[in-house]
Amino acid sequence: xxxxxxxxxxxxxxxxxxxxxxxxxxxxxxxxxxxxxxxxxxxxxxxxxxxxxxxxxxxxxxxxxxxxxxxxxxxxxxxxxxxxxxxxxxxxxxxxxxxxxxxxxxxxxxxxxxxxxxxxxxxxxxxxxxxxxxxxxxxxxxxxxxxxxxxxxxxxxxxxxxxxxxxxxxxxxxxxxxxxxxxxxxxxxxxxxxxxxxxxxxxxxxxxxxxxxxxxxxxxxxxxxxxxxxxxxxxxxxxxxxxxxxxxxxxxxxxxxxxxxxxxxxxxxxxxxxxxxxxxxxxxxxxxxxxxxxxxxxx
Ligand SMILES: Nc1nc2c(ncn2[C@@H]2O[C@H](COP(=O)(O)OP(=O)(O)OP(=O)(O)O)[C@@H](O)[C@H]2O)c(=O)[nH]1
Ligand SMILES: [Mg+2]
Numbered sequence: 001x002x003x004x005x006x007x008x009x010x011x012x013x014x015x016x017x018x019x020x021x022x023x024x025x026x027x028x029x030x031x032x033x034x035x036x037x038x039x040x041x042x043x044x045x046x047x048x049x050x051x052x053x054x055x056x057x058x059x060x061x062x063x064x065x066x067x068x069x070x071x072x073x074x075x076x077x078x079x080x081x082x083x084x085x086x087x088x089x090x091x092x093x094x095x096x097x098x099x100x101x102x103x104x105x106x107x108x109x110x111x112x113x114x115x116x117x118x119x120x121x122x123x124x125x126x127x128x129x130x131x132x133x134x135x136x137x138x139x140x141x142x143x144x145x146x147x148x149x150x151x152x153x154x155x156x157x158x159x160x161x162x163x164x165x166x167x168x169x170x171x172x173x174x175x176x177x178x179x180x181x182x183x184x185x186x187x188x189x190x191x192x193x194x195x196x197x198x199x200x201x202x203x204x205x206x207x208x209x210x211x212x213x214x215x216x217x218x219x220x221x222x223x224x225x226x227x228x229x230x231x232x233x234x235x236x237x238x239x240x241x242x243x244x245x246x247x248x249x250x251x252x253x254x255x256x257x258x259x260x261x262x263x264x265x266x267x268x269x270x271x272x273x274x275x276x277x278x279x280x281x282x283x284x285x286x287x288x289x290x291x292x293x294x295x296x297x298x299x
Contacts, residue, residue, distance in 0.1 A: 004173035005054040006090030011082060011112075013104035014038045014062025016095045017124040021156035022046045022059045025166060029263070030186050030193075031059045032200035038062060039203055041074075041296070043081050045187040047180050053170055054178040060085045063108045074285040077296045083111065091149075091172040092119045093165070095156075098129050099138040109145060118149035118172050122165055127155040190268060191221045192295075197263045198232045198276065201256040206244065213237040213285050214245075215294055219277075228268055231275040232260075235284055235294075242278045253278065 010018045014037030022031050026046045032039055038061065046057040061078035086092065092115060096105055112119055121142065129135060139151050150168040154161045186193075195216040202214055213236060220231035236242050246253045253276055261274040284290040291297075 002175050003052045003054070003177055004170075005056070005176040005178045006173040007056045007058060007088065008091045008093060008169055009058045009060060009085040009089045010093045010095065011060050011063060011086065011108060012095035013102065013108055014064055016062070016097045017156045018062070018095055019044075019059050021093070021095065021122070021124065021154070021162070022057050024156050024159055024162050025055075025057060026185060028185070029267070030188075032196045032203075034200060034203040036203055038064065038078065039200070041078055041081070042192075043085050047185050047187075049178060049180070049182045053173055054180065055166075055169060055173065056179065058085045058089070063104070063111065065104055065107055072286040073288050073291050074296065077291060086111070086115050086117075089115075089117050090174055091169055092117055093122050093169065094119050094148075095122045095124050096142070098123065098125050099134050101142070112146070119146070120165065120168050121148045121151045122156075123151065123153040124156050126153045127158050127160065191218050193267055194218055194221065194230050194260075194264055195232060197267070198234065198256070198260045200263075201259045202234065202245065205252060205256055205259075213241065215284065217294060220275075223270070227271045227273055228264070229273045229275075230264065231277070234276060234278045235281045236278065237280070237282055237285065239280055242280050245278050 010022055012018055019031035019033045019040050023029050026048055030046045031044045040059060040061045044059045046059060048055045060082040063079060063082045066075050092112065094108065094112060123139065126135065135153060143151050152161055152165045152168060154165055156162065195218045198216045215235050217233045217235060218230065219233050220229060222229040234245060236245060257274055257276045261272050264272045264274065284294065
């Protein structure tokens with residue numbers, strides 16, 4: 001009996017639904033999502049083993065065009081992480097948002113020029129298409145921009161046609177033994193996932209007040225028989241951001257903590273005691289050494 005196994009990069013500009021798609025395929029939250037662009041910062045693997053096929057999906061940070069003031073180390077790191085995922089993959093899923101086509105989509109397409117692996121175009125968020133009649137002409141138009149192995153309209157959020165997309169991906173998995181045990185679903189540690197869940201709640205609860213100048217560091221992760229004790233430090237760039245994050249009478253940070261804890265309990269399948277701290281660390285997002293110590297490793 002022959003087995004297949006391969007790497008599948010999920011790429012696209014920020015906010016098109018890459019992480020939502022990966023979670024949908026895996027059937028659980030592996031990668032954090034939010035309404036704001038640039039939610040994902042690291043490559044995150046989602047591993048799905050179905051009978052003889054093992055799919056190793058790699059969710060990536062949205063590829064973005066860096067404007068001058070945002071040409072910070074953290075942005076370089078994110079673009080690099082996205083580009084690296086394209087090396088040696090067996091298949092690429094390129095996601096766009098409905099019939100919108102921006103300069104950033106164009107830039108992603110350009111980066112795919114040198115990729116030899118088959119590229120499947122996923123036209124996402126079709127549940128939000130106002131006029132379904134726009135779809136067919138658009139598929140023809142976008143399909144002329146390069147050769148795609150397939151074009152599949154999907155809704156990652158609602159699961160529409162995601163199985164069709166998976167079937168298309170399956171065609172490109174090479175014959176190979178499986179790289180991961182059947183029950184492994186990600187390459188990330190529980191510690192990493194705990195930090196990401198805190199970051200997700202911050203991204204979701206704050207409006208535009210908080211730019212992308214926030215990161216989370218886990219200071220303690222201690223599992224006892226019945227409870228997991230987690231202390232997380234939220235690093236921001238400025239005092240004003242700290243004030244916003246804490247909120248009036250600490251209400252906001254309390255909400256963030258409660259939501260993060262509930263998600264953690266689901267992922268860890270234990271009770272969680274979560275402590276959150278907020279600290280100002282000026283310049284962390286543009287300091288390569290600080291980034292490295294926070295787990296963002298530029299090479
Ligand atoms: N209506 C609708 N919304 C979607 C769909 N897929 C994703 N979204 C929403 O789009 C937003 C962005 O989704 P993400 O999965 O975080 O997007 P991403 O491409 O991973 O974004 P970055 O990590 O920032 O590059 C979230 O609010 C999702 O709920 C979809 O099929 N339909
Ligand atoms: Mg993402």
